Amino acid sequence: MxxxxxxxxxxxxxxxxxxxxxxxxxxxxxxxxxxxxxxxFYFYTTDSAKELLFLNATEQHCDARRLKLSIERLIxxxxxxxFATDRIQVGDMxxxxxxHDQPRLNFIREVEELAPPLPHLEAEAITxxxx
Numbered sequence: 001m002x003x004x005x006x007x008x009x010x011x012x013x014x015x016x017x018x019x020x021x022x023x024x025x026x027x028x029x030x031x032x033x034x035x036x037x038x039x040x041f042y043f044y045t046t047d048s049a050k051e052l053l054f055l056n057a058t059e060q061h062c063d064a065r066r067l068k069l070s071i072e073r074l075i076x077x078x079x080x081x082x083f084a085t086d087r088i089q090v091g092d093m094x095x096x097x098x099x100h101d102q103p104r105l106n107f108i109r110e111v112e113e114l115a116p117p118l119p120h121l122e123a124e125a126i127t128x129x130x131x
Contacts, residue, residue: 017064018054025067026071036083052098057070075105079107
């Protein structure tokens with residue numbers, strides 16, 4: 001009975017530790033990107049992507065070292081490749097999301113609209129303009 005009461009607590013503390021390791025590693029990676037000679041771009045990971053990182057890290061053991069290796073393999077190397085081949089430009093925002101059909105991550109360049117949105121006009125205002 002005591003072992004079953006302790007086990008969820010240990011798992012919860014391990015998960016909290018891995019959450020903090022992941023956040024720290026991703027922050028450090030963003031800092032490394034910002035300090036590159038070619039310029040900077042920004043990225044963020046979705047919850048689904050983080051879930052895949054945790055799954056890869058916990059396949060055999062639940063430890064920070066495996067999580068760091070998973071980040072290197074699934075995020076750092078692909079980002080470096082995209083940046084080296086100029087598929088990521090200075091100022092880009094990259095969303096890192098899980099590909100649910102494959103055991104990998106997708107890197108999506110998000111483009112912001114440069115033109116401001118048109119103001120919402122009421123129907124009366126539009127008709128009044130043409131009278």
